[in-house]
Amino acid sequence: MTAPVxxxxxxxxxxxxxxxxxxxxxxxxxxxxLELTGTHLGCEHGVCGACTVxxxxxxxxxxxxxxxxxxxxxxxxxxxxxxxxxxxxxxAAFRDRNALQCGFCTPGMLxxxxxxxxxxxxxxxxxxxEHLSGNYCRCTGYQAIIDAVEATARMRMELKV
Amino acid sequence: xxxxxxxxxxATSVAHALELLAVHGEKARVLxxxxxxxxxxxxxxxxxxxxxxxxxxxxxxGIAVEGKTLVIxxxxxxxxxxxxxxxxxxxxxxxxxxxxxxxxxxxNRGTVGGSLAQADPASELPACMLTLGASIVVRGxxxxxxxxxxxxxxxxxxxxxxxxxxxxxxxxxxxxxxSAHFFQEFARRHGDYAITGxxxxxxxxxxxxxxxxxxxxxxxxRPVLAEAADKLTDVAVTPALLAEASDALSDELDPHEDQQAxxxxxxxxxxxxxxxxxxxxxxxxDLQLGGVA
Numbered sequence: 001m002t003a004p005v006x007x008x009x010x011x012x013x014x015x016x017x018x019x020x021x022x023x024x025x026x027x028x029x030x031x032x033x034l035e036l037t038g039t040h041l042g043c044e045h046g047v048c049g050a051c052t053v054x055x056x057x058x059x060x061x062x063x064x065x066x067x068x069x070x071x072x073x074x075x076x077x078x079x080x081x082x083x084x085x086x087x088x089x090x091x092a093a094f095r096d097r098n099a100l101q102c103g104f105c106t107p108g109m110l111x112x113x114x115x116x117x118x119x120x121x122x123x124x125x126x127x128x129x130e131h132l133s134g135n136y137c138r139c140t141g142y143q144a145i146i147d148a149v150e151a152t153a154r155m156r157m158e159l160k161v
Numbered sequence: 162x163x164x165x166x167x168x169x170x171x172a173t174s175v176a177h178a179l180e181l182l183a184v185h186g187e188k189a190r191v192l193x194x195x196x197x198x199x200x201x202x203x204x205x206x207x208x209x210x211x212x213x214x215x216x217x218x219x220x221x222x223g224i225a226v227e228g229k230t231l232v233i234x235x236x237x238x239x240x241x242x243x244x245x246x247x248x249x250x251x252x253x254x255x256x257x258x259x260x261x262x263x264x265x266x267x268x269n270r271g272t273v274g275g276s277l278a279q280a281d282p283a284s285e286l287p288a289c290m291l292t293l294g295a296s297i298v299v300r301g302x303x304x305x306x307x308x309x310x311x312x313x314x315x316x317x318x319x320x321x322x323x324x325x326x327x328x329x330x331x332x333x334x335x336x337x338x339x340s341a342h343f344f345q346e347f348a349r350r351h352g353d354y355a356i357t358g359x360x361x362x363x364x365x366x367x368x369x370x371x372x373x374x375x376x377x378x379x380x381x382x383r384p385v386l387a388e389a390a391d392k393l394t395d396v397a398v399t400p401a402l403l404a405e406a407s408d409a410l411s412d413e414l415d416p417h418e419d420q421q422a423x424x425x426x427x428x429x430x431x432x433x434x435x436x437x438x439x440x441x442x443x444x445x446x447d448l449q450l451g452g453v454a
Contacts, residue, residue, distance in 0.1 A: 064267070064270065065195060065270065066192075066212075068171075
């Protein structure tokens with residue numbers, strides 16, 4: 001019964017069919033089976049947030065989800081958001097504000113930040129901090145990250161007005 | 162770390178899930194959102210032979226008001242509670258508590274039933290259920306039964322659920338008019354498990370408590386309803402009385418020691434929460450500032 005299970009899902013808009021062992025988590029499936037290595041694994045128990053991806057439009061921890069649970073869902077990774085241009089301005093702000101540092105936490109930070117900016121046009125700094133509180137930066141670059149998210153929110157406001 | 166190998170079965174209905182649990186019993190674990198179970202499996206704290214995935218059972222999802230009772234399906238997610246106008250209106254304590262549960266990415270997957278079945282003594286929802294006088298609805302081989310929250314939690318990660326049981330819903334009394342709530346916890350980082358927390362529900366009559374329930378969490382092996390609340394009910398609360406209730410609270414709590422805090426620190430934080438709670442619910446800042454609690 002520990003045999004592979006058939007799954008069918010969409011990843012960054014492309015149909016994916018696979019057979020996976022039940023113990024395989026979604027992060028490893030993305031990295032090892034699909035070679036989408038932008039999703040990072042830090043703690044593997046839900047603390048660090050480096051593995052954040054979108055499932056059905058909502059951010060989740062891909063280390064706390066089995067690949068078999070992703071059957072019939074639409075998964076979006078940092079590669080999808082980056083290639084579509086959805087977060088080009090946010091990525092530019094991270095570069096401009098020196099919010100990248102070593103880059104390990106960056107994919108998860110970008111996923112979480114974009115999630116907040118989709119929900120709220122101009123979040124206060126405290127709201128940005130709270131929304132990113134589940135993402136660890138091991139370089140402790142938090143101030144610059146908050147700056148970059150705030151700057152992106154402001155730029156998007158100005159563009160829309 | 163990674164979870165050890167296991168077999169996987171996707172339940173297609175509650176009846177199917179119960180059949181799977183009847184067959185596999187203690188070798189199986191129920192998977193809903195997985196936000197407690199999967200970290201425990203990744204850390205190899207648990208290694209079930211079989212996972213029964215109930216994540217697709219839409220019949221267990223949703224919030225409904227039935228007269229004076231609010232019913233929350235076991236698969237309702239933390240994020241759903243946070244967005245629900247019924248929760249905000251009828252059990253506002255829960256809405257306040259959920260904002261402290263982990264982080265958005267975890268609230269999008271974590272479920273009410275999963276949190277209650279996990280029974281982590283530092284998590285918010287078990288204490289809220291105790292405070293609110295909830296009934297836990299369970300289905301097992303003998304049919305459906307209701308367990309009072311006060312009976313349900315038995316110890317660290319330990320509940321009244323038998324291996325063949327499935328937690329299907331919780332039932333909560335709708336808050337009376339004139340009721341008020343307080344929720345606060347101390348944590349190292351917003352969203353982390355609490356070092357000490359308090360979920361309180363009160364019924365106010367003028368400047369007094371007609372009823373007061375204080376559900377403390379992370380101060381023992383399970384959430385506790387503090388008996389010290391009785392000292393503050395149906396009386397005019399003075400700083401001296403609050404100090405007396407705080408002493409009684411210290412005596413009745415039996416906090417554990419871990420990497421985060423000593424028992425003495427947890428007692429101290431519990432007293433601070435009591436003072437803040439009473440001052441806030443009675444709108445008496447003097448009790449918080451001037452008291453010796």
